Amino acid sequence: MSTAKSATAAPPDILRAAALELVVTDLEASRNFYHDVLGLLITFENAEEIHLRAFEEYLHHSLVLRKGPAAAVRRISYRVRSPRDLDAAERYFGELGVRVERRAKGSTRGLGELVHVQDPLGFPLEFFCEAEHVERYTQRYDAFGAATLLRLDHFNILTPDIPAARQYLLDLNFKVSEEIRDELGTTFASWMYRKPSVHDIALTQGDGPRLHHFAFNVQERHEILHICDHLGALRQSERIERGPGRHGVSNAFYLYMRDPDGHRVEVFTANYYTGDPDNPVKIWSVHDNQRRSWWGHSIIPSWYTEASGVLNLDDELQPVATHQGSIELKATVGADGY
Amino acid sequence: MSTAKSATAAPPDILRAAALELVVTDLEASRNFYHDVLGLLITFENAEEIHLRAFEEYLHHSLVLRKGPAAAVRRISYRVRSPRDLDAAERYFGELGVRVERRAKGSTRGLGELVHVQDPLGFPLEFFCEAEHVERYTQRYDAFGAATLLRLDHFNILTPDIPAARQYLLDLNFKVSEEIRDELGTTFASWMYRKPSVHDIALTQGDGPRLHHFAFNVQERHEILHICDHLGALRQSERIERGPGRHGVSNAFYLYMRDPDGHRVEVFTANYYTGDPDNPVKIWSVHDNQRRSWWGHSIIPSWYTEASGVLNLDDELQPVATHQGSIELKATVGADGY
């Protein structure tokens, strides 16, 4: 992305982070984790793929698990406001000079017409507008567990060049809610949103394109504690990678887990409203030790270094570009972006 | 009980309120309520009876549901410290002149030798020491629901003559934690304990012998809220009779439900420690409108007037003696005891 093009076309009106497709090597193990343990609802499943959603979601899925030979991220999906925004996406990314493909309704189960893009950062994006409606479980308390995931909220991606990535997202009309910077003004990590929350996507400095994590929210903190207790009872405490804890950045109460393929999923609460145009951008110093953990906890190294590779539109694993920043800064900054 | 005898024998060393046997008319409906909705664990079941326990309990059962022609309470069970206390119970109640029966191990499934008593208040008591141990689910978080009942805590009984009933329990070495009285010193309701909690049994002024309710505790208040949400989702909100709310007396956060036969069950949290000998007795004025509900809520009339009849040792429904106190006082005092 060093010689980034810019587009003259208007960008699509992106509503929000909407869905994710993961390639998993053991579909049954993943089903156990996401459905039996985390309690996500299954909209559809067969021997090759499982479509899941959280309790307040009424679209067909927010997570697709697809059986494959090697763990990877196959699709990161955004919903756009109208069918015209699919046209806009096609034009916009076309002008950016990246690969763009229009796909017919149903090419992803449950969704309408699609635009697939290999974005300038290397991520395989999916834009959709129409989606099949399914039952919203908001009040299906008879199906609630001791922890109940409500909505897919955001993605966190690793990318080597934060300023370029940040500009790319600003051009797409994402706004910044919080950032980590140093005293020279260098930005190490950005939280950016379309829906009026802290983020739909966070940018973290690191080797990329890789997906650091995706996140679902719950209503209350005890639900996150229960997930830990539950994993303990299953003697799967190794699924817990980091947390529970409180982020300085974003104020989220978080838990990071690794699924059976090592994909990282966060469950968190809560968000704050960012929908007014003058919503203050919160800047954190890279030297503030509570930026990563409000409680001052140190962070397990795997959380800095490990992440999920992503596929291109031909389902081939994308090569990873190495972050070229100072090692010293990396040591200090490390997980700031997370 | 107007001409109550007293005993010279030492009373049995009662550990705590331990179990309850209910006659229910539709075993499947009761199973659905106590197991499927409230989440009690089933230790044993057949076509005639279901034995259930809560998650921190390791004895065979704390609740027995027995199929029968008419709803009633068949047994109220206390655990005693040692086998010698069964002998003590036999002697003690023998001296009181009430019916006492020694029964062999296994006459109640899961329990050892028993002493059954028709107590001076008319209640069918069961004393046991030995009981079969089963798995304690304290850390079986994989089996936890959004509300998880932990322990049977207490009984609340209706009896017409509170001073007599109170003295009977004091003689059995129960201690008083809280009481409702008027300015003349009349006691309208007493909370009395053996284990160091607010109560194992509460005495409420009213037509008796009847069981007002029995109670299980949970750890946190949101669990009680979930039970309400759950019943709402099942379109069984009529199971909710009173609450959720906070008692003045006892400080419990409570919910009262009616099971499919109308038996009243409370789920509550929390208790406070009363184990020091000088634990202050808290006296509430019968004129304090927050004694019933710390939040000042008014109380549904059924909660004052309805309760479960009890059987005698021949499984015949006990007649109910009418409370002879002033109607006026009853109107004012009413649910104070609850």
Add this chain to the structure above:
Amino acid sequence: MSTAKSATAAPPDILRAAALELVVTDLEASRNFYHDVLGLLITFENAEEIHLRAFEEYLHHSLVLRKGPAAAVRRISYRVRSPRDLDAAERYFGELGVRVERRAKGSTRGLGELVHVQDPLGFPLEFFCEAEHVERYTQRYDAFGAATLLRLDHFNILTPDIPAARQYLLDLNFKVSEEIRDELGTTFASWMYRKPSVHDIALTQGDGPRLHHFAFNVQERHEILHICDHLGALRQSERIERGPGRHGVSNAFYLYMRDPDGHRVEVFTANYYTGDPDNPVKIWSVHDNQRRSWWGHSIIPSWYTEASGVLNLDDELQPVATHQGSIELKATVGADGY
């Protein structure tokens, strides 16, 4: 409003329900309730007025208490996206034929230029764009109480003609999230939003213009329970009018209180996201007894009948028009709209 005009001008782009000004008769008593008990932060106060905000708010105030001779609602404030939307509001309401006044920056303390309107329903609206920024207390956990109000969320108004009021708000580009209707398609109550939540304003059938309540949210349910316990400890349980409980409509866990002047304030959690254009509208039958209370609780009559009068732009109390619907329906439907 029977001969409602419509406007050809574009309506202002309203961001959200933003603030409220109440006339209170005893400023100290109100300060005690909103600041000492509910914990709202004070941005400014003098002998005549107190400006308060909740913990996640960074604008000058969301609640103004103004000393006056009789309790009333003086202003209901919406924030608009840009200064141009003030012009739009001026034109739009001008075309509707209602009284419109442009007021200079500072005429309401802490806000920029204003448009004041006596809207077609009779409510004294305030539109603002600019506002003074103050400290956002999102992470000021050192100042958190056992209950911490986070944001003003919505208004609920009483108005006699729901279809007309609903159309008026649709014209202002409010969207419907949930409604109560009968089998003939009559709408009895509507929840309508601009920000992607269940509502910024709810319409309730009744004598109006009156304000039924305004609402702040908290993060977790135990905070609402604490408010009740706190009022109990202060021997002010009479402040609690209804709840805590769960609404069927909106799924909110609620508590309604009456402030020292009888103004009704709700504290609730939580909201669900409604920001996608195809967000399903949830229709409740007026005959569904869980629509008002998911737990089937009956509702105290005052909650149906009492509400706050509103002032016109000359600070005179507005006369109230009586709802002309069938008494029978009213009896059944009553509080549905709430």
Add this chain to the structure above:
Amino acid sequence: MSTAKSATAAPPDILRAAALELVVTDLEASRNFYHDVLGLLITFENAEEIHLRAFEEYLHHSLVLRKGPAAAVRRISYRVRSPRDLDAAERYFGELGVRVERRAKGSTRGLGELVHVQDPLGFPLEFFCEAEHVERYTQRYDAFGAATLLRLDHFNILTPDIPAARQYLLDLNFKVSEEIRDELGTTFASWMYRKPSVHDIALTQGDGPRLHHFAFNVQERHEILHICDHLGALRQSERIERGPGRHGVSNAFYLYMRDPDGHRVEVFTANYYTGDPDNPVKIWSVHDNQRRSWWGHSIIPSWYTEASGVLNLDDELQPVATHQGSIELKATVGADGY
């Protein structure tokens, strides 16, 4: 304690862990931590000492902070059932051959007559029966914070010879609830109780006599999370040493903090009932990685190695005996006892 005497006299009837006196070097800093941050109530204070209690406690104090030149533990206090148990304590410890002193009422402010003992493990014990009663804040919700400490619950001590210490406590009629052992039957840590909870005292293998920590309980887990958030907001996250987390042993949800002098205090919830004579003893393998942390978290080294020295009855710091067990075992076992 290698040549431990045994006593023929009956041991005193100990009710429970009751209080603690800490020497602190900066009384104001400690006051800030225990009163302003943790919210303990102050019963008495002057320039030399502060007496604090938790919200459900009605005795004069459960924590005394005394100004002194070096941080240490001055007294560990147990309450006994009756004045006769003071005599029993005097005889019993006299027979054990350790230093015993009878002290007059008031020699510790707020308490009656005392027996002070330098116990065989080297700890300065205080036994009392009478104590001044003060207001119990159980329902003083107007004074509740977002976290409200309810009762002092237990002590955890470091001592080199666990089998000897365990036998000493068994002789005092403490019972074991849970233990960590290896496959050879060696006990590495024991949780022992008088009141029917998991423990009044826990024994941890290590250099001693030292106090590892003392613990207060709260009702719900979110209160513990708030303490962390609060410390974060005060920029005192360094007070948080370990947690929040869930113990395998005891099932407690815990947080360990270090006060301004480095004394370690735990806040936790919840306890389970152990009051029946056949309460199952839970044995954990020293090789079970969830025994220390149910969630599998690793433990900060300071938590293993640092602890508070204790004074003798002449207020001189007690020398510490080194644990003689295998270094290898120590590395593996380490914090098991905690």
